[in-house]
Amino acid sequence: QNREKIVTTITYDSIFVYETDFLTPAITLIIGDYEQKSVEVDDAVFSIWNIKGNDYFSELFNSIVDTIPSQIRERRRAIEMNYSLDYSFNRFSIIEVPVQFYSYIRTWTQAQEVMQPEMVLFPEKGSLMNEADVESNIRNEKTWAQRGGREVSDEDAAIRTLNRFMYLFERTQSNFDWSQERGAVNITTTSNPFFLFPQLYNFRYNVFSSEWPVSNRLIELYLQDKTDDSNQIRQMNGISNNEKANLLMEQYPFKELLSNMEHRDLLDNITSLKGSYLFAPAEHNIGSGEYRDSLRAVLERNIFSNLRFEYLLDTLGVIADLDLHTPLKEWNNPTNLPFYTLWTPEVTQITNRDKEVYVVKQQITNDSDYDGMVDVEVNFRGGQSNIYDPREKRKVSIKAHETVNLVSVWDEAPRNININTLISENLPASINLPINDIVRERNKPIDEERDYIVGNVTYETLGEVIVDNEDSTLFMLSEPDVVGLLPQWLDRVGDDSFRYSGVSPWRPPLQWTLTTHDKYYGAHIRSAYVIKNGSGNQTATWKIPVEVAGQYDLFYWVYKPDELRRGRGGRRGRRGSGRGDAEYHFKVKYDEHEENAYIDLQQSEEGWSELGSYFFSNDTVVVVLSNDTKLRVVTADAVKIVKR
Incomplete structure (x- = not known):
């Protein structure tokens, strides 16, 4: 039996053609009855797309409309300078989505579903975020100021509220989650899904490896140069997440920890430590700032393309005159943890005629059977100067059972010396050594700056x-x-x-x-x-x-x-x-x-x-x-x- 062929003709009222300015790893389609509010800042359009009827904020910011572009410019520059990475796109949009929209923490990337190229998907009316409660935050700014005996204008309160909201996109972690059991306290945080770093890195670069799929995450964390838990969290928890990661790496190979679901909350700490330790010898060879700049330059040459991890290590190895492949073999075994004794820093103020300098001596002993690397940072009141000085923060290599005396000369007295033992058995892993007693001497030769190897070190004091x-x-x-x-x-x-x-x-x-x-x-x-x-x-x-x-x-x-x-x-x-x-x-x-x-x-x-x-x-x-x-x-x- 012959059947009549039915042809259905579809007529479109409108055809939308979307073309990206750059290559992009994803395209997101969002359809709704939206209103757009936008402002152009330095050739980039910043927009908020809200569902019609959900604009609860515009009227509250009317008094600072002329100020908003400068605030956006300042926050953008701060983020780009902090990570030495640029925002490449010509648009940035915050788009309102249903409150039940949910994103998941991923193992191999920091980017969650709420973060898409050029856009952030934000919960309806900001209902899950205190920072988006504009009316309450403006009122609170005034109340807090009055309690302190100060007056805050409507404009100042609105600016502070706006900056508080924008800071949400700079935070790496969520708010604290407290728990307590019979006096033992634990503070936990989760990754902030609205952290903007993926816009600077994940949507521009991709490092891949068939053997080490975690390589892109490793580079991502290394570039953030993220310190461990805040001092408050560390003191309250009694042990930091990085220190927990060290103890786990001593028991299990890196590969095994990557698939360990029990300690998945520590995977970022483990990966970050492995990355820092992998590149520590290179930083030691050419300087921390110089090495990171070299890494960013290699990435920039491969923007919006895939970069093989092994090729990246080859290139960086040539720059630092170092073999970066051999350490990867150790990732298949548990990590040998060195441990160190950190001696009290000695500071001497030497005055010779019209010249006055401060000679700083910091002694560190590696008491273990394994070679190690530590990060030494010399801090000054208000900073030494605006000029970058590689001596202020550097990696120091210390062989097994070796003692080094780090001698440096400065124009002003340091406030303290912070030593991060990185991958080690030391607890805490990072120690802040204050400078309390300064010896003052006149007409004395100034020590030569270098790292001295010290022999016959003993800890024992007679009696x-x-x-x-x-x-x-x-x-x-x-x-x-x-x-x-x-x-x-x-x-x-x-x-x-x-x-x-x-x-x-x-x-x-x-x-x-x-x-x-x-x-x-x-x-x-x-x-x-x-x-x-x-x-x-x-x-x-x-x-x-x-x-x-x-x-x-x-x-x-x-x-x-x-x-x-x-x-x-x-x-x-x-x-x-x-x-x-x-x-x-x-x-x-x-x-x-x-x-x-x-x-x-x-x-x-x-x-x-x-x-x-x-x-x-x-x-x-x-x-x-x-x-x-x-x-x-x-x-x-x-x-x-x-x-x-």
Whole structure:
């Protein structure tokens, strides 16, 4: 049977032709009843596309319409300068999408679905973002100013609100997510899906490798030069994500960690550390800034095209006179972690006639069996100058069991030296060493600037014995008071994948909790046990071996808790509120004697503080610290004896 052929003719009211100015990895089609509000800034069009009827913000920004272009220009320049990458597109649009639109965190890229070339897909009426609540934020700016005794005009409040909104696109992380369990604190963050870095990198460059698919993510993180968790997060968590990543890399190969779902939240930290360590020798050879500029130049020659990772390593290896392929073989094995001793920096002010300089000496010892690399940054008050100086931040290579003395000469005194041990066993991995004591001398030769290899280094001081909380044979804790079945069950199911936990200064843990801090004592691991104050039922005990009888001074390592740093003298929060409000109580047991000893943390400086002087026979001295104090928290760290 013959069937009649049916032809359907479709008539289009309009035909839209979309052509990109550049090659693009994706095309996004969004259809809706939109309104466009745009402004042209430096030959680029910046737009907001909102659904009709959803414009809740324009009227609130009417007073600063003429100021908005300059604010956009300033934010764009800040982002481009921060990463030394340009925004290549001629348009940038924030487009309103339904509130249920969701994007997922990806393993191999920072770009999520809300970030598309030239555009950001933003939730309806900004309903999920506090930064988009324009009316409330303007009102809050005025309220906060009034509380501080200041007046803020409508225009200033609107500008601050606009900048707060634009900063949303510069943040790498989301807001903090707090959790607490019996005094142990944990702060987590997730990637900010609205972070604009993909517009500068992911939609312009692509580094690929069949063997290492993570290569593009590695370069992406390396170019961001992102520091680890903020100092607040690190102190609250007791261990940073980079430090957790180090401990994992010591146990598992990089390839295995890339597919490890249990620790997927640490994958960026692991990848970033691997990238930094891969390129650290190259930075050491030609300088950190110079090497990163070379990498950006190679990428720029391959803009909007695919660049093979192996070719990139070949090119960068020639520039840095280095083999960058061999280290990749180690990615198939667990990582050997070096560990370092960081000595106190020495600064000498030398005045010769009309010339005055500061000679800085920083000694670092690699105590491990593995070669290592550290990052050394010398910081000044307000910055040394506007001129780039490669000496201020550089990589230093230290061989196994080697001590280097870094000697540098400056026109002004440094404020501090920050040493990041990168991939290492050190906790914290990054230590800030303040410059406190400056020796002043006149008419003295100025040391030559270079890295000296130091031989015959010893840590031992004659007649001195130190016992730290990390010494499991000479340090012990009382058993916790656990009452009821629920606490016992929580102990069994608690996350013990990492030894160190965070503690809350305003709600300390009810049992001894191990944490780390750069102001604690420790050769490689600066840790201490922390517990809430109590009746004296919880104790920490140090056993100090005495080999030679004699007169000894006994010291305890003092760390001042936050309540004293804020000028508080006790739980009531008043300075000097009463005798003994800031005391720790000790018992010193020796030669069948037992004596009480005290340290007033309010009066003591941080570091070694004397408990008393005693005559010890060649036996064992026992020092016991109790939780009987009016301070909120007790810290058990290290003790030492020094023979007179």
